[in-house]
Amino acid sequence: xxxxxxxxxxxxxxxxxxxxxxxxxxxxxxxxxxxxxxxxxxxxxxxxxxxxxxxxxxxxxxxxxxxxxxxxxxxxxxxxxxxxxxxxxxxxxxxxxxxxxxxxxxxxxxxxxxxxxxxxxxxxxxxxxxxxxxxxxxxxxxxxxxxxxxxxxxxxxxxxxxxxxxxxxxxxxxxxxxxxxxxxxxxxxxxxxxxxxxxxxxxxxxxxxxxxxxxxxxxxxxxxxxxxxxxxxxxxxxxxxxxxxxxxxxxxxxxxxxxxxxxxxxxxxxxxxxxxxxxxxxxxxxxxxxxxxxxxxxxxxxxxxxxxxxxxxxxxxxxxxxx
Amino acid sequence: xxxxxxxxxxxxxxxxxxxxxxxxxxxxxxxxxxxxxxxxxxxxxxxxxxxxxxxxxxxxxxxxxxxxxxxxxxxxxxxxxxxxxxxxxxxxxxxxxxxxxxxxxxxxxxxxxxxxxxxxxxxxxxxxxxxxxxxxxxxxxxxxxxxxxxxxxxxxxxxxxxxxxxxxxxxxxxxxxxxxxxxxxxxxxxxxxxxxxxxxxxxxxxxxxxxxxxxxxxxxxxxxxxxxxxxxxxxxxxxxxxxxxxxxxxxxxxxxxxxxxxxxxxxxxxxxxxxxxxxxxxxxxxxxxxxxxxxxxxxxxxxxxxxxxxxxxxxxxxxxxxx
Numbered sequence: 085x086x087x088x089x090x091x092x093x094x095x096x097x098x099x100x101x102x103x104x105x106x107x108x109x110x111x112x113x114x115x116x117x118x119x120x121x122x123x124x125x126x127x128x129x130x131x132x133x134x135x136x137x138x139x140x141x142x143x144x145x146x147x148x149x150x151x152x153x154x155x156x157x158x159x160x161x162x163x164x165x166x167x168x169x170x171x172x173x174x175x176x177x178x179x180x181x182x183x184x185x186x187x188x189x190x191x192x193x194x195x196x197x198x199x200x201x202x203x204x205x206x207x208x209x210x211x212x213x214x215x216x217x218x219x220x221x222x223x224x225x226x227x228x229x230x231x232x233x234x235x236x237x238x239x240x241x242x243x244x245x246x247x248x249x250x251x252x253x254x255x256x257x258x259x260x261x262x263x264x265x266x267x268x269x270x271x272x273x274x275x276x277x278x279x280x281x282x283x284x285x286x287x288x289x290x291x292x293x294x295x296x297x298x299x300x301x302x303x304x305x306x307x308x309x310x311x312x313x314x315x316x317x318x319x320x321x322x323x324x325x326x327x328x329x330x331x332x333x334x335x336x337x338x339x340x341x342x343x344x345x346x347x348x349x350x351x352x353x354x355x356x357x358x359x360x361x362x363x364x365x366x367x368x369x370x371x372x373x374x375x376x377x378x379x380x381x382x383x384x385x386x387x388x389x390x391x392x393x394x395x396x397x398x399x400x401x402x403x404x405x406x407x
Numbered sequence: 408x409x410x411x412x413x414x415x416x417x418x419x420x421x422x423x424x425x426x427x428x429x430x431x432x433x434x435x436x437x438x439x440x441x442x443x444x445x446x447x448x449x450x451x452x453x454x455x456x457x458x459x460x461x462x463x464x465x466x467x468x469x470x471x472x473x474x475x476x477x478x479x480x481x482x483x484x485x486x487x488x489x490x491x492x493x494x495x496x497x498x499x500x501x502x503x504x505x506x507x508x509x510x511x512x513x514x515x516x517x518x519x520x521x522x523x524x525x526x527x528x529x530x531x532x533x534x535x536x537x538x539x540x541x542x543x544x545x546x547x548x549x550x551x552x553x554x555x556x557x558x559x560x561x562x563x564x565x566x567x568x569x570x571x572x573x574x575x576x577x578x579x580x581x582x583x584x585x586x587x588x589x590x591x592x593x594x595x596x597x598x599x600x601x602x603x604x605x606x607x608x609x610x611x612x613x614x615x616x617x618x619x620x621x622x623x624x625x626x627x628x629x630x631x632x633x634x635x636x637x638x639x640x641x642x643x644x645x646x647x648x649x650x651x652x653x654x655x656x657x658x659x660x661x662x663x664x665x666x667x668x669x670x671x672x673x674x675x676x677x678x679x680x681x682x683x684x685x686x687x688x689x690x691x692x693x694x695x696x697x698x699x700x701x702x703x704x705x706x707x708x709x710x711x712x713x714x715x716x717x718x719x720x721x722x723x724x725x726x727x728x729x730x
Contacts, residue, residue: 200542219523231584261554
């Protein structure tokens with residue numbers, strides 16, 4: 085188990101997001117490296133071709149902020165009925181959910197970067213997958229990563245109860261598909277050069293980025309034991325930070341440089357894409373991000389959950405990040 | 408329920424595949440048309456963009472032999488503990504499984520036809536999705552179809568028990584991913600212009616086509632109640648017809664014309680792809696397909712299942728088809 089040796093710092097009165105993140109990131113990175121291999125997650129080699137697996141690993145490993153996996157782990161921790169790693173919690177489920185969400189995110193970046201989409205050559209400071217491996221391999225690696233996400237969520241043995249497996253697949257599938265991330269991408273593509281209202285822009289981002297971020301929170305909660313009140317509050321939290329993430333992304337696209345972002349800066353303006361900054365202006369966008377942070381933190385208070393230090397810290401990180 | 412009004416002809420001493428297929432195809436077509444919409448499978452409109460849904464429907468509806476859905480329904484019928492539609496069977500599960508497999512198959516065709524892959528402009532007698540809607544939309548429509556497959560398998564209410572939902576997702580994810588269909592596609596791409604042994608060719612097709620066909624059979628059985636002996640026999644049946652399907656595909660690529668196939672004929676030779684015909688020769692390929700049919704039928708006998716008329720008929724259809 086990649087998690088078994090790890091320290092899980094718990095939220096206290098002085099929560100340290102840095103130490104908490106470091107411990108969980110180590111687990112997530114190890115788990116991804118272990119699960120994205122030629123061996124299926126059941127440990128058996130079913131003949132996956134090495135070249136495809138190499139492209140998949142390139143797309144997933146050694147990069148990214150891992151915000152979505154951290155949200156899964158934080159929401160799980162907030163709702164785990166006992167100390168993580170003990171009988172009441174289920175770190176194996178949460179870790180699988182965390183990695184599954186990241187695989188969906190990674191595949192979307194691979195496809196998004198392709199010439200027929202954003203045609204980007206730089207991602208996380210490295211050549212994009214199609215630049216490195218060719219377009220066909222990028223297409224297939226993305227496709228295989230999406231399938232692997234659902235394979236990770238459905239282990240054959242009893243490490244996760246069937247009800248949890250089904251619920252996690254349901255949350256992830258809906259967030260990834262035409263009513264979620266892929267739908268948002270389609271709206272995004274169709275709106276290049278168009279003048280959107282703030283309402284339309286929000287609707288687009290609710291699908292494109294928001295759905296998967298919100299699903300990360302809900303999947304973490306599905307690995308714990310959230311009652312209805314807590315579940316609804318976490319859903320509000322997830323929606324708020326999902327939107328905040330995009331507002332801040334739009335701000336950074338203007339204010340940061342490519343080296344800091346690890347991807348090409350200023351692309352939105354170059355491509356004449358509608359953004360929060362182009363619609364609201366910079367000052368109002370910054371204020372809006374802070375307002376969304378307030379909403380997210382208020383939802384955590386309303387959840388009645390005692391252990392939301394990591395979720396609070398991640399919300400602040402989303403809004404106050406510089407890359 | 409798309410299935411509720413339908414007649415389900417049962418296998419008897421004189422099984423009529425035509426009537427059986429027609430009844431099930433009608434249900435599958437209706438269900439696909441109902442489930443591939445802007446509304447999510449839960450009946451709620453979550454904001455999926457109309458243009459994306461249009462491309463998804465174009466890719467899925469009004470076309471295809473629906474072999475995989477029919478295999479699901481046939482395997483379900485063979486293993487259903489009572490009359491379908493009665494308490495013992497679960498036609499809702501089988502119909503969802505049938506449609507989910509078809510969505511995976513449809514998405515793979517969309518991506519496979521793209522310029523960076525096979526660059527095909529004709530599919531099922533119609534312009535391919537990227538020709539009709541553009542490459543970016545084709546990419547996203549394929550991605551969204553894959554997600555929708557898993558969404559279909561995980562309805563929120565109690566129409567399917569969680570254990571069955573999880574098992575269906577597991578079977579489908581594994582068959583679709585790097586150890587299945589996507590992996591086979593990657594090997595296929597890498598082997599253009601190469602000289603493969605029969606063993607290597609079989610390994611490729613076991614993943615590329617065989618995995619999803621075999622999964623169709625196993626998913627149908629997962630909607631019924633197959634014991635271990637029957638499950639193992641159905642797995643052998645699925646593997647045999649999966650391979651037979653590809654052998655016959657290779658034969659038809661040489662012998663049939665584009666109008667009959669509904670896709671460009673002779674492409675394998677044009678692209679210098681290794682095929683059964685190029686490796687074994689035509690006569691041995693035809694004999695091999697018949698040998699695989701024998702294996703499939705023998706496995707059905709060994710299964711001990713009483714009601715395998717449809718599975719027998721489909722195996723014969725796979726081998727003796729002319730398009």
